[in-house]
Amino acid sequence: xxxxxxxxxxxxxxxxxxxxxxxxxxxxxxxxxxxxxxxxxxxxxxxxxxxxxxxxxxxxxxxxxxxxxxxxxxxxxxxxxxxxxxxxxxxxxxxxxxxxxxxxxxxxxxxxxxxxxxxxxxxxxxxxxxxxxxxxxxxxxxxxxxxxxxxxxxxxxxxxxxxxxxxxxxxxxxxxxxxxxxxxxxxxxxxxxxxxxxxxxxxxxxxxxxxxxxxxxxxxxxxxxxxxxxxxxxxxxxxxxxxxxxxxxxxxxxxxxxxxxxxxxxxxxxxxxxxxxxxxxxxxxxxxxxxxxxxxxxxxxxxxxxxxxxxxxxxxxxxxxxxxxxxxxxxxxxxxxxxxxxxxxxxxxxxxxxxxxxxxxxxxxxxxxxxxxxxxxxxxxxxxxxxxxxxxxxxxxxxxxxxxxxxxxxxxxxxxxxxxxxxxxxxxxxxxxxxxxxxxxxxxxxxxxxxxxxxxxxxxxxxxxxxxxxxxxxxxxxxxxxxxxxxxxxxxxxxxxxxxxx
Numbered sequence: 024x025x026x027x028x029x030x031x032x033x034x035x036x037x038x039x040x041x042x043x044x045x046x047x048x049x050x051x052x053x054x055x056x057x058x059x060x061x062x063x064x065x066x067x068x069x070x071x072x073x074x075x076x077x078x079x080x081x082x083x084x085x086x087x088x089x090x091x092x093x094x095x096x097x098x099x100x101x102x103x104x105x106x107x108x109x110x111x112x113x114x115x116x117x118x119x120x121x122x123x124x125x126x127x128x129x130x131x132x133x134x135x136x137x138x139x140x141x142x143x144x145x146x147x148x149x150x151x152x153x154x155x156x157x158x159x160x161x162x163x164x165x166x167x168x169x170x171x172x173x174x175x176x177x178x179x180x181x182x183x184x185x186x187x188x189x190x191x192x193x194x195x196x197x198x199x200x201x202x203x204x205x206x207x208x209x210x211x212x213x214x215x216x217x218x219x220x221x222x223x224x225x226x227x228x229x230x231x232x233x234x235x236x237x238x239x240x241x242x243x244x245x246x247x248x249x250x251x252x253x254x255x256x257x258x259x260x261x262x263x264x265x266x267x268x269x270x271x272x273x274x275x276x277x278x279x280x281x282x283x284x285x286x287x288x289x290x291x292x293x294x295x296x297x298x299x300x301x302x303x304x305x306x307x308x309x310x311x312x313x314x315x316x317x318x319x320x321x322x323x324x325x326x327x328x329x330x331x332x333x334x335x336x337x338x339x340x341x342x343x344x345x346x347x348x349x350x351x352x353x354x355x356x357x358x359x360x361x362x363x364x365x366x367x368x369x370x371x372x373x374x375x376x377x378x379x380x381x382x383x384x385x386x387x388x389x390x391x392x393x394x395x396x397x398x399x400x401x402x403x404x405x406x407x408x409x410x411x412x413x414x415x416x417x418x419x420x421x422x423x424x425x426x427x428x429x430x431x432x433x434x435x436x437x438x439x440x441x442x443x444x445x446x447x448x449x450x451x452x453x454x455x456x457x458x459x460x461x462x463x464x465x466x467x468x469x470x471x472x473x474x475x476x477x478x479x480x481x482x483x484x485x486x487x488x489x490x491x492x493x494x495x496x497x498x499x500x501x502x503x504x505x506x507x508x509x510x511x512x513x514x515x516x517x518x519x520x521x522x523x524x525x
Contacts, residue, residue: 024082025263026091030056041290042281046076052118056296057315058512065122072105072129073097081147096143103139105129127179144199151229161197168197189234193242199257205301220250220258245369248307252440253473269299278433278475295462309468320506329500331492338489343507345486347456351503352449360385364410375421375439380404389492393456396480403427403476405454405463409446418442420465422472431477440470449501
């Protein structure tokens with residue numbers, strides 16, 4: 024949330040180990056969403072209603088007052104999931120370091136047929152035209168995912184609506200739901216399930232609380248709308264009043280399991296914050312790293328109008344490749360002869376797996392090799408392929424981590440999505456590299472893929488970036504600009520207080 028000139032980030036945290044357990048609300052603050060100050064946890068599991076963990080939730084700024092409140096899920100002494108309220112102890116404290124749990128907790132209980140193990144992660148609340156507050160809670164009703172709707176006049180006494188805002192018989196439990204408007208008519212509903220963040224766009228009637236999906240619903244088609252087609256989960260957005268934008272973060276989980284986290288002493292990261300917009304066709308979202316990330320840019324290299332012949336690579340020197348920001352646009356001069364897509368391979372991830380970065384096609388694979396060793400023994404490939412389906416041409420975007428490390432393989436080696444762009448025009452790619460995380464944005468943010476990798480050779484000064492083309496036909500780089508990225512400033516703020524709870 025943004026409050027009195029300060030950005031606040033809360034996230035799930037175990038203070039004692041790099042594995043799940045003892046879940047608290049960690050708290051960090053920033054003035055620019057890039058440099059951060061770590062504070063003591065805002066919420067710790069101390070009460071009967073949250074003794075087994077202060078789980079995920081959301082912050083809301085009360086209209087008019089602007090007072091921040093937190094709704095969060097507590098796992099109580101029976102292991103049941105209940106919804107609770109917390110508020111700052113001292114609004115004059117610029118960092119809001121102390122939070123107080125409401126004496127009315129728990130506010131929402133898993134009653135009236137709700138399974139107490141499937142009732143969590145309240146959204147940011149919004150106020151309807153009747154003055155009542157609304158909030159969604161993720162749930163599973165009769166085996167399928169649902170966003171339960173609750174209403175309140177005072178933010179303390181909550182009543183469940185007669186029906187969920189939305190539900191789907193094609194999914195299980197919805198974690199970390201999110202609901203927000205992206206223009207005067209269109210709202211986005213996001214739900215986390217199957218280890219990914221899916222969303223639908225639709226029309227919301229604030230008077231009747233009816234939400235109707237425009238286009239495909241969750242899991243209805245092979246091509247499904249996701250925030251990110253890689254390692255990105257349990258995301259939340261907030262509205263940044265300072266810059267009048269919506270910003271999303273996702274949880275970037277590890278690719279090597281908890282054992283790797285234990286060895287490192289830490290486990291999981293937040294993604295780069297991204298701005299969220301509705302595309303011109305009003306069919307999907309566009310995500311792009313917030314502009315403040317560009318303040319970390321250092322040394323710069325650029326080239327343009329460079330042909331890359333079949334089977335060749337082009338080294339991008341002059342930058343620190345282990346921390347880099349690369350923007351490149353590719354042009355394919357003549358698309359005659361594009362491969363016909365196999366109608367049995369309309370799942371983009373399966374298509375990327377079958378036709379990985381080493382498999383030659385007609386147009387592609389072409390793109391970037393990042394976190395690559397000098398001899399290319401280690402490499403993470405982010406690339407495109409162009410296919411023909413019926414009379415249309417289709418662009419596939421892939422991220423191939425199958426050769427990312429000689430010693431530490433990742434659980435999912437290849438990710439993919441279809442990219443809604445015209446291949447007769449330039450195909451753009453932006454990739455942010457940060458040692459072990461690769462975030463890529465295709466088509467100016469129409470698709471994004473985040474990867475976690477663990478190179479052993481391609482680290483620090485031994486890491487390199489290449490443009491490559493393994494397709495049978497030459498392609499051209501219209502323009503490429505790459506920057507070394509400096510480190511964000513991370514500091515620790517110590518307070519003298521003994522507890523975050525009064």
